[in-house]
Amino acid sequence: MKFTCDRQLLTEAVLNVQRAVSSKSSIPALQGILLKAKQNSIFLYGYDAEMLGMTTEIPADISEIGTVVLSARLFGDIVRRLPDASVHIAADDHNVTTIQSGQSHFSIVGIPAEEYPELPHVSSERSIRISSQVLKNMIRQTIFAVAESDAKPIHTGTLFEIGNGKIRLVSVDGYRLAIREEMVSSEEQDLSFVVPGKALQEVSKLLLETDEPCTIQVGSRHILFIIGSYTVIARLLEGEFLDYRAAIPQTSSTTITVKTSDFIDSVERVSLLITDRLKSPIRCLFDEDTVRLSSYTPIGRASDQFPAQLTGNSVEMGFNNHYLLDALRNAEGDQVKIELNGPLSPMKVLPMEGNSFLFLVLPVRLKASED
Template sequence: MIITCSREQLLEAVLNVQRAVSSKSSIPALQGILLKAKQNSIFLCGYDAEMLGMTTEIEAEVTQTGTIVLSAKLFGDIVRRLPDERVHMETDDKNMTTIRSGQSNFSIVGIPAEEYPELPTVSGERGIRISNLVLKNMIHQTIFAVAESDAKPIHTGTLFEIGSGKIRLVSVDGYRLAMREEMVNSDEQGLSFVVPGKALQEVSKLLPENDENCELQIGSRHILFIVGRYTVIARLLEGEFLDYRSAIPQKSSSTVILKTSEFISSVERVSLLITDRLKSPIRCIFDEDTVRLSSYTPIGRASDQFPAKLVGNPVEMGFNNHYLLDALRNAEGDQIKLELNGSLSPMKVLPMEGNSFLFLVLPVRLKSEAG
C-alpha cells in the first residue's frame, strides 16, 4: 500500500472511527483501525465486534492498493502531531508501515488485514431517510433517559417505532421516560427496534446540524446509519421493551403552565445544597399562581418560588433534582405544560401545542422536614 492524503481529512476520519474501536479485546486486530487503499480513496474502519462499527472513506492519491491494520491509539497520536498538510504512507510485505509528513518519519508494525473480523451486513430492504438536524434533536431529547445499568439490557437502548408517516423514539430507565415524535416521509409500517444508547451517542456526534438527509437501513439484527461519508452499524438489542403506553398516565387532576427557564433556574438554585453525599429530593408545591421549591440537607435549607398558572388542584411533590433538570433542559419552547395526578403519580412534561415530546418524571416520596 502506498498513499498520499490530506492530514486534516485523515485526522478527522481517524478520530471519529477510533471511537468504535474496542479498547479491550482478546483479538489484537480489533484494537486497531483497518485501512484499505482503493483506487482513489482510503477506507477506514473501527469495530468492537459486539455492538458497534464505523467506517468512512477519504480522498487519497493511491500509488499502490493494499490493506493494513494499525493500532488505533498509536496511529491517532501520530496523525494528530504530524507537522505538514500532506501525509505519505507506505506498507511493505512484512506489515511495516512508514508514515511521513514534512520532516517527521515514523515506522510502525501493523497487523495483517486478514486477521480483522468482517463487519455484519445489512440488506437495506427496510429503511427511512430523515433530516440530520431532526434526528440529532430527537436523539438528544431522549438519550438522557436511557438506562445506564444493564439490569434490563433492553433499556440501555432507545426504542424506534416507524409507521403511519411518523417516527417515534422512546427511552426509559425506571425513573423517567422520554418520548419524541416527528413526521417522516416513509411508507414503512409497523417497524419497531431498539438501538443501543452507545451507538446513538456516536451517530449524534457525526450528525451535522443541517437539513440534508441521513439514511437508516434496518435489518433483522443490525441497523446501519449513513451520515455523509460515514456509516455506523450497530447490533439491535433483543428483549421486551417496557410497555410505555401503559406507563403514561391517561388522566390528570392538575395542569400547570410555566416558563421553562424560570423552572430550570429555580431548581438549580435549590439544588446548591444537594450533593452526591448529601442527597435530598426537591419539594415542589404547585399552587394557584406560584410554584414553590425547597430543599433540606444537613448543611442547610433553600427555598425559591416563581409564577405559574394552575388549573385544578394544588399538588405537593418531591423529585430527584437531576432527573427533573434533565427533563426541563430537553424540553423545547419558552413555556411548557405539566400534567399532574396527585403527589405519587408521574409528572408529564409536555409542549404547549402538539405532542412532539413527552417526558415523564417519577416523584420521590417526601418525608416531613426535621426541626
C-alpha cells in the same frame, strides 16, 4: 500499500472511527483501525465486534492498493501531531508501515488485515431517510433517559417506532421516560427496533458534522446509519421493551403552565445544597399562581419560587433534582405544560401545543421530617 492524502481529512476520519474501536479485546486487530487503499479513496474501519462499527472514506492519491491494521491509539496520536498539510503512508509485505509528513517520519508495525473480523452486512430492504438535524434533536431529547445499568439490557437502548408517516423514539430507565415524535416520509409500517444508547451517542456526534439527510437501514439483527461519508453499524438489542403507553397517566387533576427557564433556574438554585454525598429530593409545591421549591440537607435549607398558571388542585411532590432538570432542559419552547395527578403519580412535561415530546418524571416520596 502506498498513498498520499490530506492530513486534516485523515485526522478527522481517524478520530471519529477510533471511537468504535474496542479498547480491550482478546483479538489484537480489534484494537486497531483497518485501512484499505483502493481506487481513489482510503477506507477506514473501526469495530468492537459486539455492539458498534464505523466506516468512512476520504479521497487520496493511491500509488499502490493494499490493506493494513494499525493501532488506533498510536495511529491517532501520530496523525494528530503531524506537521505538514499532507501525509504519505506506505505498508510493506510484512505490514511495517511508514508515515511521513514534512520532516516527521514514523515506522510502526501493523497487523495483517486478514486478522480483522468482517463487519456485519445489513440489507437495504427496510430503510428511511430523515433530516440529520431532526434526528440529532430527537436523539438528544431522549438519550438522557436511557438506562445506564444493564439490569434490563433492552432499556440501555432507545426504542424506534416507525409507521403511519411518523417516527417515534422512546427511552426509559425506571425513573423517567422520554418520548420524541416527528413526521417522516416513509412507507414502512409497524417497524420497531431498539438501538443501543452507545451507538446513538456516536451517531449524534456525526450528525453535527453534516446537513445531508441520514439514511437508516434496518436488518434483522443490525442497523446502519449512513451519515455523509460515514456509516455506523450497530447490533440491535433484543428483549421486551417496557409497555410505555401503559406507564403514561391518562388523566390529570392539575395542569400548570410555566416558563421553562424560570423552572430550570429555580431548580438549579435550590440544588446548590444537594451533592452526591448529601442527597435530598426537591420539594415542589404547585399552588395557585406560584410554584414553590425547597430543599433540605445537613448543611442547610434553600427555598425559591416563580410564577405559574395553575388549573385544578394544588399538589406537593418531591423529585430527584437531576431527573427534573434533564426533562426541563430537553423540552422545546419558552413554556411547557405540566400535568399532575396527585403527589405519587408521574409528572408529565409536554409542549404547549401538539405532541412532539412527552417526558415523565417519577416523584420521590417525601418524609414528614423534611417539612
